[in-house]
Amino acid sequence: MVAHRLVSALAERGYPGPITVLAEEDRPAYDRVNLTAWFDAGADELALPPIAADVHLDDPVVSIDRDNQVVRTISGRTVSYDTLVLATGSRPFVPPIDGRDARGCFVYRTIDDLEAIQIWAAGARAGVVIGGGLLGLEAANALQRLGLATSVVEIADRLMPLQVDDGGGQLLRRHVEGLGVRVHTGHPAARVDTDPDGTVSGLTLADGTRIEADLVVFAAGVRPRDELARACGLAVGERGGIVVDDTGRTTDPNVYAIGECARIADQVHALIAPGYAMAEVVADRLTGSPAVFPGADTSTKLKLLGVDVASFGDAFARTPGALDLVYADPVAGVYGKLVVTDDARRLLGGVLVGDASAYPVLRALANSDEPLPERPAELILPERNDSAPRELPDAAQVCSCQNVSKGLLCKAICDDGCTTLPELKATTTAGTACGSCLPLVKQILTTELTRAGVAVSRALCEHFEQSRVELFDIVRIRGIATFSQLIAEHGRGRGCDICKPAVASMLASLGGGHVLDGERAALQDTNDHVLANLQRNGSYSVVPRVPGGEITPQKLIVLGEVAQEFGLYTKITGGQRIDLFGARLEQLPAIWRRLVDAGFESGHAYGKALRTVKSCVGNTWCRFGVQDSVGLAIALELRYRGFRAPHKVKGGVSGCARECAEAQAKDFGVIATETGWNLYVGGNGGFKPRHAELFARDLDVDTLVRYLDRFLMFYVRTADRLQRTASWIEAMDGGIDYLRRVIVDDELGLAAELDAAMQRHVDGYSDEWRAVLDDPDKLRRYVSFVNAPDTPDPSITFVDERGQIRPTRALEVVRG
Amino acid sequence: MTAVAIAPEWVPVCDYADLTPERGVAALIDGDQIALFRLADGSLRAVGNRDPFSGAYVLARGIVGSRGSSPTVASPMLKHVFDLNSGRSFDDATIRLPTYPVRVADGRVQVGWSRA
Numbered sequence: 001m002v003a004h005r006l007v008s009a010l011a012e013r014g015y016p017g018p019i020t021v022l023a024e025e026d027r028p029a030y031d032r033v034n035l036t037a038w039f040d041a042g043a044d045e046l047a048l049p050p051i052a053a054d055v056h057l058d059d060p061v062v063s064i065d066r067d068n069q070v071v072r073t074i075s076g077r078t079v080s081y082d083t084l085v086l087a088t089g090s091r092p093f094v095p096p097i098d099g100r101d102a103r104g105c106f107v108y109r110t111i112d113d114l115e116a117i118q119i120w121a122a123g124a125r126a127g128v129v130i131g132g133g134l135l136g137l138e139a140a141n142a143l144q145r146l147g148l149a150t151s152v153v154e155i156a157d158r159l160m161p162l163q164v165d166d167g168g169g170q171l172l173r174r175h176v177e178g179l180g181v182r183v184h185t186g187h188p189a190a191r192v193d194t195d196p197d198g199t200v201s202g203l204t205l206a207d208g209t210r211i212e213a214d215l216v217v218f219a220a221g222v223r224p225r226d227e228l229a230r231a232c233g234l235a236v237g238e239r240g241g242i243v244v245d246d247t248g249r250t251t252d253p254n255v256y257a258i259g260e261c262a263r264i265a266d267q268v269h270a271l272i273a274p275g276y277a278m279a280e281v282v283a284d285r286l287t288g289s290p291a292v293f294p295g296a297d298t299s300t301k302l303k304l305l306g307v308d309v310a311s312f313g314d315a316f317a318r319t320p321g322a323l324d325l326v327y328a329d330p331v332a333g334v335y336g337k338l339v340v341t342d343d344a345r346r347l348l349g350g351v352l353v354g355d356a357s358a359y360p361v362l363r364a365l366a367n368s369d370e371p372l373p374e375r376p377a378e379l380i381l382p383e384r385n386d387s388a389p390r391e392l393p394d395a396a397q398v399c400s401c402q403n404v405s406k407g408l409l410c411k412a413i414c415d416d417g418c419t420t421l422p423e424l425k426a427t428t429t430a431g432t433a434c435g436s437c438l439p440l441v442k443q444i445l446t447t448e449l450t451r452a453g454v455a456v457s458r459a460l461c462e463h464f465e466q467s468r469v470e471l472f473d474i475v476r477i478r479g480i481a482t483f484s485q486l487i488a489e490h491g492r493g494r495g496c497d498i499c500k501p502a503v504a505s506m507l508a509s510l511g512g513g514h515v516l517d518g519e520r521a522a523l524q525d526t527n528d529h530v531l532a533n534l535q536r537n538g539s540y541s542v543v544p545r546v547p548g549g550e551i552t553p554q555k556l557i558v559l560g561e562v563a564q565e566f567g568l569y570t571k572i573t574g575g576q577r578i579d580l581f582g583a584r585l586e587q588l589p590a591i592w593r594r595l596v597d598a599g600f601e602s603g604h605a606y607g608k609a610l611r612t613v614k615s616c617v618g619n620t621w622c623r624f625g626v627q628d629s630v631g632l633a634i635a636l637e638l639r640y641r642g643f644r645a646p647h648k649v650k651g652g653v654s655g656c657a658r659e660c661a662e663a664q665a666k667d668f669g670v671i672a673t674e675t676g677w678n679l680y681v682g683g684n685g686g687f688k689p690r691h692a693e694l695f696a697r698d699l700d701v702d703t704l705v706r707y708l709d710r711f712l713m714f715y716v717r718t719a720d721r722l723q724r725t726a727s728w729i730e731a732m733d734g735g736i737d738y739l740r741r742v743i744v745d746d747e748l749g750l751a752a753e754l755d756a757a758m759q760r761h762v763d764g765y766s767d768e769w770r771a772v773l774d775d776p777d778k779l780r781r782y783v784s785f786v787n788a789p790d791t792p793d794p795s796i797t798f799v800d801e802r803g804q805i806r807p808t809r810a811l812e813v814v815r816g
Numbered sequence: 817m818t819a820v821a822i823a824p825e826w827v828p829v830c831d832y833a834d835l836t837p838e839r840g841v842a843a844l845i846d847g848d849q850i851a852l853f854r855l856a857d858g859s860l861r862a863v864g865n866r867d868p869f870s871g872a873y874v875l876a877r878g879i880v881g882s883r884g885s886s887p888t889v890a891s892p893m894l895k896h897v898f899d900l901n902s903g904r905s906f907d908d909a910t911i912r913l914p915t916y917p918v919r920v921a922d923g924r925v926q927v928g929w930s931r932a
Contacts (some may be wrong), residue, residue, distance in 0.1 A: 462883065494838070494856050496881035497890035497897070522838045526877040526892035534892055538872040786830040786841040786852070793842075795849070795866075795873040810871065 002259030002275040003087035004029035007051040009283035019053040020079050022071070024060035025110060033272050033434050036142050038114050040664075040691060046111070064232040066252055083254055085282060086229060086242060090222035090260040090270060095130070099192030104200030105216045108139040120215055121146040128152070128203045128213040130189050131220035132159040134302065139217045140181050147624075147657040151182040151211050153189055153203065155220075163300055163311035167328055168353040171335040175307040175354065184209060192216055222270050224261045241268040246292040248282040256282050269296050272434065273400045280403065297367065297400045301352075301359045301434075308356035313349025313366035314339050322348055325377050336380035338362070345371055352380065357737075360398070360440030364406070368396040398444065399437045404430035406444060413448040421445060460721060461498040464491040468502055468646065468721040475506050476717075482519050483507075501525045502721045505608055508644040509716045510757075513764075514771050515607075515644075516778055527606035530781065531768050532588055533579075537807035539796050540588060541581040542568075543605035544595050545641060548615045548633035548653070549576025558598040566591055569804045574685075575612030575650065577603060582805050584792055586784045592769040601641075601767040608722075609644045610651070610712075613637040614662065618655035618672075627672030629655035632701065636670075639705065642765045643712060646719040646728075664692045667725040668708055673697070677704050681711055682736070684726035693729070693736045696744065709758035710743045710751055717754075824917060824928030832920050835860075840876035840889065845929055850916060851876035852925065853900060855887050861900040862916040862927050867891040868905070875913070 007019055023029070030046040031037075037045045059073045070080045092107035094100050104124070106117050121127065127143040129136045132154025143150040154161070158169025159176065173183050184205060193202040193210070203211045224241040235243040235251040241263030248256045248264070259275035260268065269275065274296035284291035299312035317324055321342035328335045334354040340347055347366045352359055358380055365372070365379075370393055373379065392398075394407030408428055418424040421442055425431050431438040458467035464487075466474065471490070480486050483503050487495055495503075504523035508515055515521075515528055527533055532540035544559070559578050563570045568591075569581040583591055595601075605611060615633030619625030633653040643649065652663030653670045663669025669680040669692045676698040683692030696707060719728040732738055741747040772778045783789035798805035829843045835854035842865050843850045849865035853876075865873045870893040878889040880900075887900040897906045903913035917928030 463881075493884075494880075494882035494887070496883065496888065497879040497895055500879050500881065519837075522836055522880070525879065526874070529877065534874070534877070536870065536872065536893070538874045780834075781836075784842065785844040785849075786834060787828075788844045791844060793849075793873060794847070 001029055001032055001048070001272065002089070002279050003085070004048050004051055005276050006085060006087065006258060006279040006283055007053045008049070009280055010286060011052050013283055013287040013289075015283070015287050017082070020081075021051075021053045021055040022059055022061050022073055022077075022079065023055065023057050025112075026058035027111065028055065028057065030111065032109075035108070035111070035114065036138050038111055039118065039142055039145065043111055061228060064228055064255075066232050066234075066255065069254060081254070083256065083286060086250075086255065086257040086261055087259045087279075088225040088228060088261040090224050090268075092218055093221045093223050094218045095189065095220060097189055097191050099194050099200070100218070102192050102194045102200045102216075103198055104214055105192060105218065108135055108142075108217050108219045109222075114142070117142070117215070117217065118146065121148055124148055124214040126150070126211075126213045127215040127217065128211050129217045129219055130203070131218065132156070132183065132185065133162060133219070133221065134160060134300065135221075136217075136219035137176070138302075139219045140176075143215070143217065144179070144181060145657060148215065149182075150180075151184065151203075151213065152176070153187075153205060153211070154183070154185045155188045157186045159183065159185065160309065160311075163315065164309065164351045164353060165316060165337060167326060167337065168309075168311075168335050168351045171328070171330065171333065171353045172307065172309060174330070175333060179307075182211075184211070222260065224263070224268050226261055229257065229261075237263040237266070237268070239268075246281075247285050248278050248293065249285075256285075258282055264293055265295075267296065269298065271296070271298055271300065273297050273299070276401055277403065297397070299363050299366075299400060301356050301363075308352065308354060308359075310352040310356035310359040310363075311350070312359065312363040313347070315349045315351050317348070319348050325380075327377060327380050338376055338380060340372060340376055344376060347372055347376070347379075350380070357439070360437050361392070363400070364392050364396040364398055364440065367400070368393050370396065392444075398440055399428075399430040401434050401437075402429040402432060404428050409441060409444050410448055413445060414452060418445070419449060458720075460502060461496055463487060463493045463495050463499050466490065468506075469718055471503065472506050472510075472717055475503070476510055481507070481511065483523050484519060495523075497525070498721070501528065501608075502646075504528065505644050505646065509761075514766075514778075515768065516772070521778075521781075530585060530588060531602060531606055531772065532583065533606045535581060535807070537796055538793060539581070539807070540583045540585065541579050541605070542583055542588065542591055542595075543573065543577055543579050543603040544600035545603035545637070546577040546612075547637040547641075548613055548630050550615075550630055550634060555598060555600070558594070558600075562591060562594050565594070567798075567805060569806060573605075573612075576614050577605075577612060579605070582798060582807075584784065584796060586782055586789070586792070589773060589779055589782050593773060596767070596770050596773060602769045604642060604768075607644060608647050609642065610637070610640040610649045613640075613651035613653060614666070615653045616655050616658075616660035618653075622655060624658060625655035625672070626674055627655050627677065629653040629661065629670075629672060632670065632677070633661075635701075636705075636708070639762055640708075640712065642768070643761055645712070645716050647722050647724045649712065649715075649725070665689065666692060668692070668711065670704065676700055679704055679707060681739070682726045682729040684724050686724075690726040690730075695736065695740065706755065707743050710754040711739070713754040713757045714739075714742060714750070824930050826919065826921070826926040827929045828924045828926050830925050832923050832925050835925070838880040840878065840880065842873070842876040843927065845927065846931065849873045849876075850927055851878075851889070852918065852927070853880055853887075853889060855880065855900075860918045860920070860925060861887065862918040863889075863898065863900060863903050864914040866913075867893050867896065868911050868913070869894055869896045869907075 059075050061071045062074050063072050072078050092109050127148040128151040129140045130153050132152045140150050140152045159172050187205045187207045190204050190206045195201045202213050226236045226242045229242040242257040244257050244262045244264050258278040260270050281291045281293050301310035317339045322339050325338040336352050338350045392406050396406045398406050412418045412427045418427050431441050459465045500523040571579050573579050613633040613636045615629045618629035650666045651668045652661040652666040654661040654663045655672045664680050665683045665685045671678045678697050679695045680692035681695045684690040784793045797808040799808050840851050840853040850862050851865040853861045865875050877892050881888050888897050890897045903915040905911035
């Protein structure tokens with residue numbers, strides 16, 4: 001990562017010479033800070049932007065000849081250099097205890113390590129992590145999510161001893177234990193116990209405690225990889241690390257060292273921000289600028305096992321005369337400490353556990369000379385005033401990974417015209433490494449845009465100046481029942497393909513009744529107008545509901561018979577049902593008649609509506625399952641069927657932490673635990689994939705349903721048109737925490753109303769297909785031509801492909 | 817070749833009462849497809865049913881509305897919008913749908929059709 005950064009920084013500064021990168025791993029540099037994301041999203045999630053250099057992977061350097069300025073690699077390649085930069089990083093420290101090489105012991109450093117852990121974990125029940133620091137808790141998180149009973153062993157008397165103080169450590173421990181991870185502090189591991197065949201069976205601590213485990217992860221710190229430097233006679237520190245001066249230069253003027261392998265100002269830094277800072281300094285030096293290392297910002301903020309932890313600046317009050325201000329609320333699970341100067345004028349550092357939302361502002365304050373407010377404790381008290389970023393000086397560093405100041409951000413907004421977070425990230429690189437500063441970056445963006453008078457119109461379309469949310473409230477509060485009334489009283493013109501379906505959806509969400517009743521029919525997009533999905537050649541597809549993906553053999557046979565009888569193409573969908581393609585408009589009622597008679601109903605695949613609740617097979621059959629995921633998925637799908645929303649809504653239910661239903665990619669996902677269900681919300685596949693966030697843990701079914709009712713109804717009331725739940729939550733002021741306060745704590749006093757609205761929906765549900773079949777008036781629209789109702793549309797033709805039909809393409813011969 | 821102006825023949829298509837306000841129907845005349853719309857004010861428009869952007873015969877199934885003072889239909893395929901008075905595309909000035917005269921006589925809707 002640090003070498004990758006150096007090459008990028010050299011390119012930015014117009015470094016003219018050729019650059020060769022010799023790498024040990026067989027994959028391009030990746031984002032090691034977010035390593036754990038690999039379990040969820042794979043290696044692509046960790047990819048870094050491409051660099052302009054001659055990169056040789058899987059070919060590590062084995063020796064350096066400084067006299068002749070040549071390095072040799074393991075494959076025998078020799079590369080001569082003018083300047084050599086060592087960015088060899090570090091290796092995991094594995095304490096020298098018996099059994100450390102047993103099968104089932106791992107370290108947590110590379111994608112290869114994670115792959116090996118994942119494979120081993122598939123056959124394991126319990127895991128133990130040695131090391132209760134940042135990396136150790138990260139590893140514990142991973143083991144727990146792999147479904148292992150997880151323990152953490154820390155030699156110090158608290159978790160994260162390098163980042164948090166005793167008070168923070170106690171609170172952190174309570175959080176972590178509350179999540180089911182067992183914590184052992186104060187004693188080192190004495191030996192890894194093994195079976196006769198040499199595989200891990202447990203871990204014994206120095207005090208005799210024995211922990212059953214079949215997987216051990218060593219995450220007890222790292223050691224600099226300085227062996228190349230040692231071998232060629234460069235100075236290294238007593239406790240390791242290539243000695244460099246404040247320009248990153250080693251004892252050889254032609255050789256630099258950066259990142260975790262370097263010892264700078266007699267310190268080795270195993271964090272990304274100091275490594276990046278060294279890369280910038282060396283890039284400056286190599287392009288003729290007189291930069292020196294500014295000192296390390298060792299601030300960290302992370303979310304471990306769902307717990308926010310942050311530490312910044314002088315967290316342990318080592319500055320002479322420094323004072324502590326501590327706020328602790330063990331009940332709420334929040335701990336905050338500010339370290340201030342002896343006159344309480346300036347912030348030096350601090351620790352936050354449980355709620356780190358103040359971190360970006362506080363860290364920026366600690367890095368500036370800005371005076372503290374009159375009562376500094378207000379900065380960390382729960383009811384704090386968040387106006388701080390306005391007062392941040394331009395010099396304050398907002399993103400410490402990429403060294404972006406507030407001034408640079410303001411310039412990008414005012415001078416370069418950045419108006420969105422993605423633009424601002426792309427222009428300034430702020431928030432592109434660890435991302436912890438993004439809330440502050442977003443706040444600065446909003447503040448500056450407002451100040452510059454940039455107002456983004458929220459008008460729905462040319463016919464309504466109101467946003468969808470405002471129109472929804474107008475329709476709801478005034479009890480408006482028709483589009484004509486709404487546009488006459490609150491809009492202009494005759495509407496369009498944007499506002500008409502949007503209002504039709506609101507009327508459906510609020511009033512019930514059939515979507516094709518009266519004037520409402522004319523508002524619908526063709527899919528909702530005919531209750532099927534328009535395909536590229538003007539034909540439609542038909543998707544009957546298969547709740548939870550469970551279907552009887554008899555119903556499968558009916559689907560096959562219908563497809564055969566009407567000559568339809570069949571495809572299994574991602575939502576565990578069967579899509580029947582190629583139906584002509586006039587065929588739809590006959591197809592539904594067959595399906596409805598066999599007990600099927602509409603699957604609402606055509607609507608901005610609840611689509612499916614996908615499930616794995618659950619504990620009924622699966623030997624790993626802990627709950628009946630199919631049963632719950634069916635119950636949820638039947639409860640919310642026909643529910644119309646600003647966009648489509650998908651759900652998923654997994655019967656264990658293996659998550660075979662991919663519930664975390666859904667708008668709402670439910671994952672079984674030993675004692676109940678965890679609820680996730682705001683996931684999204686599609687154009688911009690996003691993982692759902694954990695909303696609440698270990699719920700019983702009644703509570704789960706109540707939260708889901710409110711979640712869905714609140715979404716309908718407050719989301720923009722075509723806004724999926726993912727971007728709805730992202731755009732929400734206060735994010736998922738706010739959502740929790742609305743749904744769980746009923747902060748807005750809306751819960752009863754939302755509950756009642758969902759109950760009306762559930763009570764008012766009826767099958768839309770059957771309603772058309774029972775209504776001759778609605779059936780009239782299912783004709784090909786008004787003057788030739790029995791003539792099939794001659795423009796819809798098919799050819800055969802792999803034994804089924806597909807639409808004829810231009811210039812193809814039509815099937816006879 | 818000489819262009820010959822031929823007075824349109826009025827082809828009956830359906831009853832006026834069959835048409836839903838602000839919605840279209842498709843009609844088949846001599847193998848050609850027409851999209852026929854009844855607007856909010858009760859007046860009628862007829863254009864070609866083929867969406868020139870997608871090649872599919874689907875315009876009769878689009879949402880009827882307005883843009884400025886022009887009545888419009890939005891193709892259900894890729895949402896391109898057309899002026900129902902002129903047939904002109906709002907997305908590409910070089911594209912124009914064929915338009916046809918249409919009238920009501922004795923409660924029957926008739927499309928003006930030039931037989932070649």
